[in-house]
Amino acid sequence: MSDTHDYSKGFGARAAVSLGRPGLHDLVSEAVDRQSAARLQALESLDDPEALRDLAAEIRDDALARLDERLASLAANWEAAGGTVFFAADADEARSYVADLATRTGAKTAVKSKSMVTEEIGLNAVLEQMGVEAIETDLGEFINQVAGDHPSHIVAPAIHHSKADVARLFSRLSDEPRDEDAQALTGFARAYLREKFLSAELGITGANFGISEAGALCIVSNEGNARMCMSLPPVHVAVMGMERVIGTWDELAVMLALLCRSATGQKITQYVSLLNGARRSDEPDGPEESHLVIVDNGRSNLLGTRYSSALRCIRCGACLNVCPVFRQTGGHAYDPVYSGPIGAVINPLMKGTDEAGELAHASTLCGACTAVCPVRIPLHDLLVYLRQEYARESAPATERAGYQVWARAWSNGRRFAWFSRVGNRFGRIMGDRVGTRLPLPLLSRWTRPGRRLPSFPDKAYRDERKGAGG
């Protein structure tokens, strides 16, 4: 089940591919329901989760309002602890920096832990091109890599693969039949990847938070692969989206409490690694070099705009888990990297509306995303703003004209009444054929997938109501 979605086509076409995939809905809905339930339960362990969400939003806004200072001090403190920092304006600069590191250190193998920003900048392809084997070590990402696939969820990247898929993929990889036994399949992955960890020259991770006052990074994982990537190879590079910085350790405690609960329903993940620069001279092990790459790549497009709250995002995936659209399509219908409501918001902004503007329409605006966001991003309102840009700049002329005609009819009680009389009479005569026989694309799109129109009444309410004055 590798990703066969065509990203040159629109969301609708990709959604159709997803809808046509047997079993996908069951896999996705079971996974998101479970994570949503776990989230709710985990929030109960907080005294006042709503107040903490307010605080988290405030923490993120504070960091974004002072982003230049925060990043400068994060970098300075990281360097003071022996680390190296590179600021990458775009994907190309970020990739090149890591590629140069690989060249300089003579790396043949790079082990990676799950990192959405490295997916975003397309790091693996560049490393592979130069002959460096880039191995995904998060179990879900590893499954995707073996399948030649993209992540379909920000937090749980392989939810679109069933256990049977994994058994098949691992059988193929190892040339040995493998049972559909999750623990045994995990054991195979552990042994396979352990060798890679021990032989890799380069370890690559993302970063969940940068703590500016300490020059520290916080990286969470459940499997321990991130710890391997940052501890075993002689060179470690952490790639971080520039917005992921916060001010203090106290703030980290709040953010961590919400991230873990919102993402996986845990009070805390199994491992939370706090990194500060390079290995000290008296430390018994650890990498010889510690690099931090801070990536912009379109994020600054959002700063100082009505969309800046989207940069609060901590990539917990809670909005994906409650999204009724995501539930049907999974992540691939959106984008190979960022999916769900947050993906629908940030993809158009980071890439420019022309390329990804249609994504803003991939939502019913039901607001479930906004209701769960731990940092209170008004996701469905941002989608409406994006649609405004789209309507102004990219919408087909027919759409714009259509709304003008509609607005003329609907903006006046008498015109509306006239329309209702004509429309209802027509509807009564034609019945359901109104959707199939008439050249009315809006109505046929209603009935096309198998959806009946309601019966048309004799009169609109306004015509029934006696003495209806103006």
Place this chain on the structure above:
Amino acid sequence: MTHERQPKKVILFPTCLVDLMFPDAARAAERVLGRAGCNVDFRAQAVCCGQPAWNSGHVEAARRVARGTLEALRGAEPIVTCSGSCTTMIQHYWPELFEDTPLESAARDVAARVREFSSFVAELISLLPELRSARVVTYHDSCHMLRGLGIKDAPRDLLGAIDGLELREMEGSERCCGFGGTFSIRYPELSCAMADEKVDDAASTGATTVVASDIGCLMHICGRADARGVALEGRYIAEILEGSMEEGVP
């Protein structure tokens, strides 16, 4: 005692979809309000809140449509609206829609007066006559009403006040049905796939009536159920109340 009360003046704003396609629902709302001691006014120039255009990003078209409605709804009375979604549009988004226009303060005034039907009537529940029904129903929480207005209990309180009516909660009642206004036309197949889950959840309660406070959702859910041959009729909450006032079925 109730008949001695001064009738309460309200404006009924059916909203365009109800007005045009579901006059029974508007009539039911009118009658229920009347029985709850309200003097119900209707403003023919109030057509639509502008939401279809607003949600599609066409701000000018939204403002043009909403302007006529806004002008017509001026006054001091509560504006009882037959849609949680349109109430949200007026309450939450009109102030933004009319920001920096001469109508800004009028928009804020209307936003403060607009009330969703079920939450308005729930406060007058003691004034209603005895309500009886033998129906078995399930309730669908429409998104804007639930998350935009935070109204979850009021419609359930109303249904709970009907003697003999059984409310069977469905799995995922808070999940969007996939209507989403223009979404249903933009992505018809996806929209229907979403409806299918809702239809299944509703039908598996054993109820054959699904009640909601937004007729758009019902049109979508039941239009899909109908095409699939699933027996599921949609009823706007006011229709259930009205029927329970008259039926008196044991």
Place this chain on the structure above:
Amino acid sequence: MDRTLFLERIRRRLGDVKPPPVRIPHDWASEIDDPVARFEQELDAVGGKVHRFRGGPTADALAPILQARELPAVLIVRDGVPEDIEAAVTRSGGKVRWWPDASREEVTSADIGVTGALWGVAETGTIVVSSSPPSGRAPSLLPPVHVAFVASERIVPSTAELFRRIASMTELPSNLVLITGPSKSADIGLELTLGVHGPAELHVVLTA
């Protein structure tokens, strides 16, 4: 990109009006009456095992862990663990490998890693291991079983308190790791599996 230019580009996009600095209330975390009991309960809930050790030979504390394996190779850090630990391991038939003196092959093939810990956290059942001597990174990570000795008095009530302690450290190590139970994943068929990359078993020996 040049750092100054990068940061300048950001600065230009930000307004001059800054929100007031955030104040984090001291007491946002729940209160905890009995931190040790809570620690035990939380760690148990995530699949870790707590052994209370009230003095006596260390062999008594380690016996249940060591006996579950045949002649285990035990990688032990030089400090922060009881002095009689070598005797305890040898008596159960295990082989002691001292960290960090052991060879790479001895480290990567060890069955059990034994370390101390800086703190425990009651609210979450977490222990904190530092990359500084004596622990380093590998002994708590590579072997399939991790045993950590933690003094009960080092258990702080909440992660909020833990981060206050970390903030007041005079010198940070290059790596502090908060460990909460065994390594786990649910990436295959949503089934919980243990020991994906890190240890499949975590034992915390609470010393008085």
